[in-house]
Amino acid sequence: MENTASLAIESDLDSSGRIPGELVDYYRQNGFVRVRGVLQPEEVEHFRGAAAAYLEQHRAESLEKAGVFSQLVNVWQRDETIRDLTLQPGLAAVAEQLAGIPLRIWHDQMLVKEPHNNAATEFHQDRPYWPHANDRQSLSAWIALVDVPPERGCMTFLPGTQNRTGLRPQDLHSEDDLFEVDPSLRWLPRVTVPLRAGDCTFHNSYTGHMALPNTTDLARLAHVNIYIDANTTYSGHPHVITDPLHLPPGAPLNGPTFPRPAQ
Numbered sequence: 002m003e004n005t006a007s008l009a010i011e012s013d014l015d016s017s018g019r020i021p022g023e024l025v026d027y028y029r030q031n032g033f034v035r036v037r038g039v040l041q042p043e044e045v046e047h048f049r050g051a052a053a054a055y056l057e058q059h060r061a062e063s064l065e066k067a068g069v070f071s072q073l074v075n076v077w078q079r080d081e082t083i084r085d086l087t088l089q090p091g092l093a094a095v096a097e098q099l100a101g102i103p104l105r106i107w108h109d110q111m112l113v114k115e116p117h118n119n120a121a122t123e124f125h126q127d128r129p130y131w132p133h134a135n136d137r138q139s140l141s142a143w144i145a146l147v148d149v150p151p152e153r154g155c156m157t158f159l160p161g162t163q164n165r166t167g168l169r170p171q172d173l174h175s176e177d178d179l180f181e182v183d184p185s186l187r188w189l190p191r192v193t194v195p196l197r198a199g200d201c202t203f204h205n206s207y208t209g210h211m212a213l214p215n216t217t218d219l220a221r222l223a224h225v226n227i228y229i230d231a232n233t234t235y236s237g238h239p240h241v242i243t244d245p246l247h248l249p250p251g252a253p254l255n256g257p258t259f260p261r262p263a264q
Contacts, residue, residue, distance in 0.1 A: 010199045012038025018091045019098060028099045032163030032208035033194070039092060039144060040199040049146040049198070051082035052222055056113055064241060067174055069120045070212075071113040074242065076224075083109070087226055088262040092142050092201070096228045099203055100138045103231035105259045107131070107139065108242050112223045114154040114215035121214050124159065124179040124186075125171040127227075128206035132238035133254070136230040139206040145196035146222040151213050154221040156202060157193040159186060159209035166207055179209055229254065231261060 013020050013036050020036055028034035040048065055076060063071040077087035086092075087109040097104050114120075128139060149155045165183060172178040180187040186209060193213070194202055204210055206227075215221045235243055237250030246258065 010038040010041055010197065012041075014038065014091070014095070018094055020095055025099055028203060028205075031158070031160040031192075033158045033160070033192075033202055033204035033210070034099070035194050035196065035200060035202050036095060037197070037200050039095070039142075039201040042199065045146060045199045048082065048086050048224065049222060051080060052076075052111055052146055052224060055080050055083065056111060056222075069114075069118065069122055069174065071111070071115070073111040075108050076111055077106075077109050083111075083224070086144070086224055088260065089226075090262060092144075092226055093228065093262040096140060096142055096203060096226075100140055100228070100230075102137055103261070104228040105231050105233070105255065105261050107227040107229040107233075107254070107259065109227065110225045112143075112212075112221075112225055114212070114221040116215060116218050116220055118154075118215045121176070122154075122212040123171075123173050123176050124209050124211040125173040126162070126165075126168060126179070126207050126209055128166075129168055129170040130240070131206070132236040132240045132243055133229060134234045134236040134251070136233040139227065139229040139233070140203055141206065142201050142203050142226040142228070144201045144224045144226070145198050146224060147219060148198050149196045149221055149223070151193055151195055152215075153217045153219065154213050154215040155193060155195045156204075156210050156212050157191050158202075158204060159189045160192055161189065162186060162209040163205035163207045165209070173211075229259070231255070
């Protein structure tokens with residue numbers, strides 16, 4: 002059986018839980034960064050077991066219906082173990098170090114590519130999908146709960162595209178849609194970032210990114226914490242997270258549904 006977690010995880014976190022300034026600079030220049038060892042091996046095993054069990058029970062509830070991946074959202078509200086990962090103060094502290102502003106949880110999600118799914122998640126930005134207003138920045142922490150080499154579906158980023166705002170939502174099932182929206186992006190360098198179990202990428206919500214197909218015998222299991230500006234308000238646009246809340250446009254996205262995990 003494949004060992005999905007390294008026995009000795011290298012970590013970019015110092016004793017206070019902060020990351021080096023050069024990683025912060027890299028994130029702010031490129032719109033993404035890899036941070037190694039945000040979880041230690043025993044934590045990986047703990048959270049992977051909980052995630053796998055949750056997936057087994059709730060796979061049919063996936064929001065993604067095209068079969069490219071399974072997407073289960075707001076897991077933290079339904080599973081106590083995953084709640085600890087979503088609201089982990091250390092992850093939020095790194096996110097705030099990168100963003101430079103106070104943050105809240107928008108939602109979490111499990112993103113699973115089943116073995117031999119053989120389908121890419123095509124290039125897109127996250128932010129155009131979200132009903133947010135008055136926000137300065139939002140970013141995702143994509144945590145690998147198994148080793149994710151390229152052949153298992155790791156992500157590829159378009160550096161610098163965090164500054165490309167104002168685009169319509171893109172079709173993440175269409176290989177060319179983002180590049181039809183902005184043809185100049187097709188010619189940017191692309192950076193593929195493999196992760197060991199316990200590693201994490203943080204990416205700005207405007208950074209163009211895609212995920213490769215999973216051609217291996219093991220499911221690609223990732224947990225994602227999405228952080229938003231603590232002052233974000235609701236734009237009024239429909240979204241699966243906010244629709245049940247019946248919020249008026251301009252309402253702050255705060256309180257226990259959108260908590261400050263670092264507090």
